[in-house]
Amino acid sequence: xxxxxxxxxxxxxxxxxxxxxxxxxxxxxxxxxxxxxxxxxxxxxxxxxxxxxxxxxxxxxxxxxxxxxxxxxxxxxxxxxxxxxxxxxxxxxxxxxxxxxxxxxxxxxxxxxxxx
Amino acid sequence: xxxxxxxxxxxxxxxxxxxxxxxxxxxxxxxxxxxxxxxxxxxxxxxxxxxxxxxxxxxxxxxxxxxxxxxxxxxxxxxxxxxxxxxxxxxxxxxxxxxxxxxxxxxxxxx
Numbered sequence: 609x610x611x612x613x614x615x616x617x618x619x620x621x622x623x624x625x626x627x628x629x630x631x632x633x634x635x636x637x638x639x640x641x642x643x644x645x646x647x648x649x650x651x652x653x654x655x656x657x658x659x660x661x662x663x664x665x666x667x668x669x670x671x672x673x674x675x676x677x678x679x680x681x682x683x684x685x686x687x688x689x690x691x692x693x694x695x696x697x698x699x700x701x702x703x704x705x706x707x708x709x710x711x712x713x714x715x716x717x718x719x720x721x722x723x724x
Numbered sequence: 725x726x727x728x729x730x731x732x733x734x735x736x737x738x739x740x741x742x743x744x745x746x747x748x749x750x751x752x753x754x755x756x757x758x759x760x761x762x763x764x765x766x767x768x769x770x771x772x773x774x775x776x777x778x779x780x781x782x783x784x785x786x787x788x789x790x791x792x793x794x795x796x797x798x799x800x801x802x803x804x805x806x807x808x809x810x811x812x813x814x815x816x817x818x819x820x821x822x823x824x825x826x827x828x829x830x831x832x833x834x835x
Contacts, residue, residue, distance in 0.1 A: 641822065648733070650742070650813050650825030651768065664820060699767055699796060705821060713768030713823060 612716035614700050616652045621690055628686045629719040633702030640683050641713060642675055643699040644668070649700055657683060658705060697721075710716045726753050727784035728816050735769050737833055743771050743801040747814035750795065754816035756767060758823065762811045771812075774793070804833045 611704040613632040633640045639658050643651035643652050650667055653664045654673070659680035669675075672690075697720050701713035729748045737743045743750045745759075755776040760768035774797065776782040781788050787800045801808055811830045815823040 639821070643825075649828065650728075650730075650815075651823075653822050653824065656822055664822065701767075712770040712773065715766045715769070716761075717765070719791045 610702055610712055612702055614698075614716035614719045616719060617657075617683045617717065618720045618722070620724065622724050623692060624689055624710060626688045627690060628687065629685055629698055629700075629721075631683045631685070631700030631702075631711040631716060633682070633700070634714055635681075637702035637704050637714070639703045639705045640677055641703070642683070642685050643701065645697045645699055645718070646695075646702075654698075687721070690721075692723045695721055726777075726827075727754075727787050728824050728826040730814060731793075731828050732766070732829050733827070734832070735831045737804050738787075739813065739833055739835050740803045743831055743833065744806045744810065745799040745801075745814075745831065747797050747799075747826050748795060749815070749816050751834075752792075752795065753819055754824075756817040757788070757790060757797050757813055758815045760764070760813045760815060760825075762813065762828070763823060766815060783815075801832050804831075806833050806835050 615630045641656040642654040645651045655675050657677040664671045672688045697718040699718045701715045703711045703713045748767050758773040759771040763767040763770045772783050772786050790797045811828045813828045814826045
């Protein structure tokens with residue numbers, strides 16, 4: 609297991625199109641997180657899963673965004689009807705959560721979205 | 725509202741000198757703090773962490789200091805090396821177990 613894997617690494621799309629990103633976490637990790645990062649900013653939390661359950665969604669996640677983790681392993685993040693403001697780096701991270709402590713997050717290399 | 729703030733977008737230091745990166749937070753419920761390092765075209769990687777029950781944690785050249793009364797933490801790198809040049813993010817863990825990140829500080833270590 610070489611770490612968190614994200615695909616595709618870069619996606620260029622036209623406004624109004626749908627895009628989907630995939631994240632494969634470290635296999636023994638039970639938590640999976642999606643963050644978004646824009647230039648000059650730190651990662652902004654979008655949502656996270658514990659196993660297959662989506663525990664929290666940020667207010668940043670509009671109705672056009674949906675995330676799934678159907679079998680508690682890989683996750684997908686879909687953005688419908690993309691807008692230019694969706695252009696960003698989408699980061700996936702995983703961790704092994706124990707009671708009382710999240711533990712460090714291990715990040716993938718990110719999927720960069722460019723909406724024209 | 726920015727709960728974790730890094731007010732210095734950039735820092736430049738000479739090789740061999742100390743680098744000090746600062747971070748302030750507003751939520752007193754945060755109880756665990758981490759520093760991440762990010763190189764271009766890569767995801768952030770974990771560097772060092774500290775629990776709120778401690779005021780210092782050291783790992784090799786890296787030391788993190790926590791001042792709870794001031795809601796302030798800092799990362800010291802000594803001696804700084806050119807390979808340390810990267811963007812550094814501080815992060816705080818909230819009760820729900822997610823991390824809130826600061827805006828980042830870009831460190832440049834000049835030979």
